[in-house]
Amino acid sequence: MTLPGFPTAIKASADDSTSSPFWFGQNQTYFQHYSALTLPTSNSIPESVQSKWSNASEINQEKTQNTFAYKSLTYDSTTKKFTMTLEYNSPALKGEGRKSYFDLAFSQSMSSKTSDVHLLTSSIKGAAPDTTLEAKNGVFSSGFDAGQQLGGLYTLKMTIDPVKILSSDEMTGMYSSDTDTTGYHPIFQAARTVGYNDFGPQFNDALLAQLKINSKGTISSLDNLTPDQKSGYNNQIDGENTNKDFVNDLNKITNDATDADKKAACSYADKMDRFYASSTV
Structure with missing residues (x-):
């Protein structure tokens, strides 16, 4: 297959039957x-x-x-x-x-x-x-x-x-x-x-550090959580390490915090609606 935008000598190829070519894993x-x-x-x-x-x-x-x-x-x-x-x-x-x-x-x-x-x-x-x-x-x-x-x-x-x-x-x-x-x-x-051993520990350390920053940034931006709730989620984030399933764990912690923030917002809106409704009676 000739790649568009490059000379005709440039080709791309890969195996139609397997994702591991004969040279994979070799030195x-x-x-x-x-x-x-x-x-x-x-x-x-x-x-x-x-x-x-x-x-x-x-x-x-x-x-x-x-x-x-x-x-x-x-x-x-x-x-x-x-x-x-x-x-x-x-x-x-x-x-x-x-x-x-x-x-x-x-x-x-x-x-x-x-x-x-x-x-x-x-x-x-x-x-x-x-x-x-x-x-x-x-x-x-x-x-x-x-x-x-x-x-x-x-x-x-x-x-x-x-x-x-x-x-x-x-x-x-x-x-x-x-x-x-x-x-x-x-x-x-x-x-x-x-x-x-050549790249896994370095990769995981860098990924974990950045994902923690990202998760804490998301939680910090949530408007409807109490300080104690935010502290609790941040403690969960701090507890993650590369021995755990940290990618999925951090994603779940962030999603749980976001869901809790939405529920708190809905609860507040519902209370305000009832307040205004009672005020007009």
């Missing part, structure tokens, strides 16, 4: 022509073959120097949305007629909460400074003509709805470089995975 470099979905069989070019190419020294760089990392979770009070930032760093190498691709996948609970994924580049020739990764069945994909330069630093930013990260959650980024000109520079797909 491995595959030596093969690009395919986001197909197991490395018929399209593979064995490392033993590529090791005889003129720039075979780059093979070890691709196996050891590709890194993928979680950077931050931030909140925009204007849009009321969270942004997660990731970085994928690949050795910057030269080549001829290169095409680069980037694929990104999440564990199921994260994938359902993630949208608007952007691949941002600062020093990579041929790449648009802001490329949207198109989603299909939970895989976010795009590509571009890399010309004579491949690799470098890629920053990924995406919108993510509040979700608690669990021990089973992980994210995999796969950078690929391909060309029809063989015998010179490696053709590869480098999949790298960020697991719970």
Whole structure:
């Protein structure tokens, strides 16, 4: 599928049958022509073959120097949305007629909460400074003509709805470089995975802190609760931690406070109606 607004070399692809492609959860470099979905069989070019190419020294760089990392979770009070930032760093190498691709996948609970994924580049020739990764069945994909330069630093930013990260959650980024000109520079797909220990605690801490601020802000704005009621709800908020189901818990506390505020307003309005009705008799 060609993406509108980008050169024809930019493609998006994802698996029609499963939300977990073969490279998900891997920390491995595959030596093969690009395919986001197909197991490395018929399209593979064995490392033993590529090791005889003129720039075979780059093979070890691709196996050891590709890194993928979680950077931050931030909140925009204007849009009321969270942004997660990731970085994928690949050795910057030269080549001829290169095409680069980037694929990104999440564990199921994260994938359902993630949208608007952007691949941002600062020093990579041929790449648009802001490329949207198109989603299909939970895989976010795009590509571009890399010309004579491949690799470098890629920053990924995406919108993510509040979700608690669990021990089973992980994210995999796969950078690929391909060309029809063989015998010179490696053709590869480098999949790298960020697991719970690499990002889960930091993500949950940042999310919990912001959600507490948001919940307390909502309760502070309610006009019909007594100070004691507000204090009670705030105490419940303070009692939440990352060992609990804090996303749902904080949402329930906020909703309970809002409902109580509405009931108090209705009760006051009903009393005033009865007061005015009795006054006119």
